[in-house]
Amino acid sequence: MSRVLEVENLRVSFPSAGGERFLAVDGVSFTLDRGETLALVGESGCGKSVTSLALLRLVPSPGRIESGSAIRLGETDVLALQGEALRRIRGRRVGMIFQDPMTSLNPVFTVGDQIAEGVRAHFPVSRREARERSLRLLQEVGIPDPAARLDAYPHQLSGGMRQRVMIAIALSAEPEILVADEPTTALDVTVQAQILEVLDRLRASRGMAVLLITHDLGIVAGRADRVAVMYAGQIVEEAPTASLFARPSHPYTQGLFASVPRITGPVRRLTPISGSVPAPTAWPSGCRFRPRCPQAFARSEVMPPLLPVGPGHRMRCWLAEEPTAP
Amino acid sequence: MGRWLAHRLAQAAITFAVVVVLLFVLMRLAPGEPLSRLQDGRQMSPEEIAWLRAVYQLDQPIGTQFVAFLRGVGRGDLGSSIAYGVPVTTLIRSRLPATLLLGGSVILLNFTVGLWLGVRQAVRRGGVEDRWLGALSLAGYATPSFWLGLVLAWAVGVELRWLPTGGMSSPLLPADAGPVTRMLDVAAHLVLPALTLSIVTIAGTMRYQRSAMLEVLRLPYIVTARAKGVPEEAVTWRHAWRNALFPVVTLFGLWLPVLVTGSVFVEAVFAWPGLGSLAAGAVGGRDYPLLMGTSLLAAGLVIAANVLTDIAYSVLDPRVRYS
Amino acid sequence: MSPSGALLRAAWGDPRGRAGALVLAAIAAVAVVGPALLPDPALQFDPVNGANLPPGPAHWLGTDALGRDLLSRVVSGARVSLAVAVIAVALSVSVGAAVGLVSGYLGGAADAALMRLVDGALAIPRLFLLLLVLAAAERLALPVLILLIGTTGWFATARLVRGEVLRLREETYVRAAEALGAARRRVIFRHLLPNTLGPLLVAATLGVGDVILLEAGLSFLGLGVQPPTPSWGGMILDAKPVLVQAPWAGIFPGLAIVATVLAANLFGDALRDAVDPRSA
Numbered sequence: 001m002s003r004v005l006e007v008e009n010l011r012v013s014f015p016s017a018g019g020e021r022f023l024a025v026d027g028v029s030f031t032l033d034r035g036e037t038l039a040l041v042g043e044s045g046c047g048k049s050v051t052s053l054a055l056l057r058l059v060p061s062p063g064r065i066e067s068g069s070a071i072r073l074g075e076t077d078v079l080a081l082q083g084e085a086l087r088r089i090r091g092r093r094v095g096m097i098f099q100d101p102m103t104s105l106n107p108v109f110t111v112g113d114q115i116a117e118g119v120r121a122h123f124p125v126s127r128r129e130a131r132e133r134s135l136r137l138l139q140e141v142g143i144p145d146p147a148a149r150l151d152a153y154p155h156q157l158s159g160g161m162r163q164r165v166m167i168a169i170a171l172s173a174e175p176e177i178l179v180a181d182e183p184t185t186a187l188d189v190t191v192q193a194q195i196l197e198v199l200d201r202l203r204a205s206r207g208m209a210v211l212l213i214t215h216d217l218g219i220v221a222g223r224a225d226r227v228a229v230m231y232a233g234q235i236v237e238e239a240p241t242a243s244l245f246a247r248p249s250h251p252y253t254q255g256l257f258a259s260v261p262r263i264t265g266p267v268r269r270l271t272p273i274s275g276s277v278p279a280p281t282a283w284p285s286g287c288r289f290r291p292r293c294p295q296a297f298a299r300s301e302v303m304p305p306l307l308p309v310g311p312g313h314r315m316r317c318w319l320a321e322e323p324t325a326p
Numbered sequence: 327m328g329r330w331l332a333h334r335l336a337q338a339a340i341t342f343a344v345v346v347v348l349l350f351v352l353m354r355l356a357p358g359e360p361l362s363r364l365q366d367g368r369q370m371s372p373e374e375i376a377w378l379r380a381v382y383q384l385d386q387p388i389g390t391q392f393v394a395f396l397r398g399v400g401r402g403d404l405g406s407s408i409a410y411g412v413p414v415t416t417l418i419r420s421r422l423p424a425t426l427l428l429g430g431s432v433i434l435l436n437f438t439v440g441l442w443l444g445v446r447q448a449v450r451r452g453g454v455e456d457r458w459l460g461a462l463s464l465a466g467y468a469t470p471s472f473w474l475g476l477v478l479a480w481a482v483g484v485e486l487r488w489l490p491t492g493g494m495s496s497p498l499l500p501a502d503a504g505p506v507t508r509m510l511d512v513a514a515h516l517v518l519p520a521l522t523l524s525i526v527t528i529a530g531t532m533r534y535q536r537s538a539m540l541e542v543l544r545l546p547y548i549v550t551a552r553a554k555g556v557p558e559e560a561v562t563w564r565h566a567w568r569n570a571l572f573p574v575v576t577l578f579g580l581w582l583p584v585l586v587t588g589s590v591f592v593e594a595v596f597a598w599p600g601l602g603s604l605a606a607g608a609v610g611g612r613d614y615p616l617l618m619g620t621s622l623l624a625a626g627l628v629i630a631a632n633v634l635t636d637i638a639y640s641v642l643d644p645r646v647r648y649s
Numbered sequence: 650m651s652p653s654g655a656l657l658r659a660a661w662g663d664p665r666g667r668a669g670a671l672v673l674a675a676i677a678a679v680a681v682v683g684p685a686l687l688p689d690p691a692l693q694f695d696p697v698n699g700a701n702l703p704p705g706p707a708h709w710l711g712t713d714a715l716g717r718d719l720l721s722r723v724v725s726g727a728r729v730s731l732a733v734a735v736i737a738v739a740l741s742v743s744v745g746a747a748v749g750l751v752s753g754y755l756g757g758a759a760d761a762a763l764m765r766l767v768d769g770a771l772a773i774p775r776l777f778l779l780l781l782v783l784a785a786a787e788r789l790a791l792p793v794l795i796l797l798i799g800t801t802g803w804f805a806t807a808r809l810v811r812g813e814v815l816r817l818r819e820e821t822y823v824r825a826a827e828a829l830g831a832a833r834r835r836v837i838f839r840h841l842l843p844n845t846l847g848p849l850l851v852a853a854t855l856g857v858g859d860v861i862l863l864e865a866g867l868s869f870l871g872l873g874v875q876p877p878t879p880s881w882g883g884m885i886l887d888a889k890p891v892l893v894q895a896p897w898a899g900i901f902p903g904l905a906i907v908a909t910v911l912a913a914n915l916f917g918d919a920l921r922d923a924v925d926p927r928s929a
Binding site: 056058060061062084087088089090091092094095098099103104105106117118121122166169170172173 | 549551552553555556557558569
């Protein structure tokens with residue numbers, strides 16, 4: 001297994017209305033190996049999208065990646081890159097797809113133009129060659145009648161087709177990592193499954209690593225190799241998928257599972273997590289889940305580190321050290 | 327597209343009809359005897375006045391006058407100027423080139439320099455350059471064109487003696503001067519009026535372009551473009567500006583009245599022999615046919631600009647084109 | 650707090666808005682109390698010894714071609730220009746709001762007719778409308794000028810308010826009021842009018858700047874405020890023939906216009922951003 005991505009102590013700050021900066025992402029670390037799928041799970045506002053944008057230094061201004069953070073793509077130190085060198089890794093090393101395929105495609109250019117642009121940004125090929133590659137990419141993502149779709153504008157396609165186009169754009173420079181930020185959230189349920197199937201197939205055929213960012217635990221099972229759960233700018237639990245589903249350990253993760261309906265297993269009452277996610281400007285001291293946590297105790301007033309609870313399974317909770325640990 | 331265009335043209339025609347009625351009502355319902363100012367200069371006998379009233383059909387009932395006026399407009403006949411004694415259309419035709427030259431230069435400057443500066447401001451949002459350009463353009467917008475014209479004429483024309491400050495050509499030019507000499511002479515005369523009018527109008531273009539760009543720059547497809555490795559220049563111009571152009575195209579229709587108004591003052595200050603100075607001069611002489619003709623032309627231009635804007639919009643935006 | 654109160658507060662919180670408001674307030678204060686503290690320019694007619702004096706200790710801004718103190722004239726001009734602008738804008742905004750409310754609320758043929766009229770009127774540049782009516786006026790009294798400027802400026806406001814009304818009519822609370830059988834007048838005054846105040850306030854503030862420029866322009870063409878009443882545009886017209894000997898006579902009234910209009914526009918911009926934060 002070769003390591004394709006290593007994120008260490010990533011911290012991203014934004015200025016508040018008052019001017020002082022707060023951390024939207026606070027010390028996130030994870031790695032991604034070739035051919036692996038890592039799911040980054042959390043509610044909106046937990047910092048997962050900002051984390052994904054930071055990988056290619058796409059955090060919108062006035063957001064800023066704080067010093068002390070490290071992002072390595074293989075041997076490349078992403079945070080040291082400037083200008084042209086930075087542009088060269090965007091799309092080439094990491095391809096990205098986003099939540100809303102309608103607004104993520106430029107309305108005034110044809111689908112073919114937008115894919116070919118990605119090709120030509122990284123390979124010195126003719127227009128014609130770029131167009132042929134675009135056609136093959138449309139085929140690969142399963143668009144029917146791709147030759148005709150090449151000259152279509154985004155608004156002429158359905159949501160599912162648009163998201164397939166987005167995937168084709170993300171693949172246009174043959175990246176080794178695909179970052180999919182809530183790729184199915186804006187789509188109909190039936191289309192969601194199709195898009196996920198395309199992603200699975202591409203990962204297998206291209207041997208890409210996938211960083212799947214979602215709020216939906218339902219699409220993680222059977223798809224991701226590992227899961228990292230984020231809460232309030234931090235990873236609070238990470239584990240191999242099977243281990244996490246078998247034994248969700250962090251009280252927040254347990255809350256997430258308890259609030260998701262299950263088709264199998266005994267009928268039970270859904271219990272939402274009480275309270276709401278605090279704003280990044282108002283994170284509590286100590287464990288950030290403390291005010292909402294049913295199991296908070298004295299030690300929670302000190303911020304816990306990630307502590308082991310099993311093989312490759314860690315959580316940010318002092319309960320891991322308690323004798324009565326779950 | 328055909329149906330839409332027909333509908334839009336019909337709308338424009340109705341607006342123009344309303345303009346014609348409005349102008350006629352304003353002109354004829356206003357108190358004051360149009361011919362009284364003609365009397366100021368010389369004595370006129372009652373017979374002379376009666377004759378003039380008959381010539382200008384002021385002795386007819388208002389309904390008849392309106393019908394006659396409509397017929398005239400239909401034929402492209404706007405009557406005769408009271409002060410100049412020649413047909414209004416002839417006067418307008420002789421003054422139109424100067425106004426088109428001045429207005430065209432200003433439009434060109436606005437839609438090149440103005441748009442470019444607005445895009446730069448948006449890309450460097452919140453930076454020093456953005457702030458300075460914003461402040462300067464706001465100051466320009468708050469400046470009366472006639473005053474700026476006078477100050478520039480005084481500073482650049484009189485004190486520095488760099489450029490001519492009046493008229494469209496030099497009366498001292500030798501009769502056998504070649505076409506190049508003549509063109510350079512007109513260009514030199516054009517600089518100050520065009521600069522004045524541009525400074526006071528460019529703020530609107532810049533602000534519009536800036537806010538349109540900012541609106542587009544925060545859209546997800548800009549992130550998509552960056553994420554696939556498109557160079558920043560291409561993100562700005564190809565992806566963002568291309569979309570931020572639609573609202574600016576609309577601006578053209580809104581902005582033409584400002585240009586027409588500004589040209590009245592600037593032409594007056596620099597004695598530029600265009601339609602603006604013609605209109606301003608017509609007020610003192612109560613030259614209603616002339617005022618009417620220039621107002622009608624101004625309104626017609628504004629309406630035409632709005633129609634053209636809508637057409638341009640539909641050509642530029644594939645979403646409009648295909649729906 | 651009322652919505653407009655919140656808007657004013659937000660505009661005050663914006664540095665541009667605050668600067669604009671402070672400068673406007675200072676100019677208004679000078680316009681109100683200034684003339685009483687300064688010598689009456691009308692009494693200083695001295696074309697022989699006092700004409701075209703440069704700025705100095707006796708006359709801070711110099712004198713004009715008739716020997717009148719420019720500072721006194723600029724200050725008196727502030728009173729005239731501000732009064733014309735404020736009253737004319739109040740007039741046009743009220744008329745525009747009334748027409749827009751009625752047009753938007755009634756809909757149907759009345760609305761269509763009014764809006765065609767507005768379309769037509771907006772196609773004629775306001776200056777040309779004014780040139781037409783001013784050509785008719787025999788001797789232009791100040792109230793007539795204000796009336797004419799005010800009545801040629803309401804068309805855009807009417808369209809704006811109508812648009813707001815059409816939008817608001819679809820809002821649940823207005824529909825609810827109608828469904829409950831509230832009288833039409835009550836719906837207009839209680840529900841629609843208060844919600845259009847924000848855009849109206851913006852239109853009025855920006856309108857003040859426009860009207861100051863318009864009035865100055867008309868006065869410069871000799872069609873606005875008539876001498877001897879001092880107005881900034883008229884002073885520039887007076888200075889035009891002597892600009893070479895006494896440039897200050899033309900420069901200072903112009904600077905007064907720029908400062909006032911800039912302040913009004915800054916405040917208007919801040920208000921607009923408060924009404925619609927996306928435009929910032």
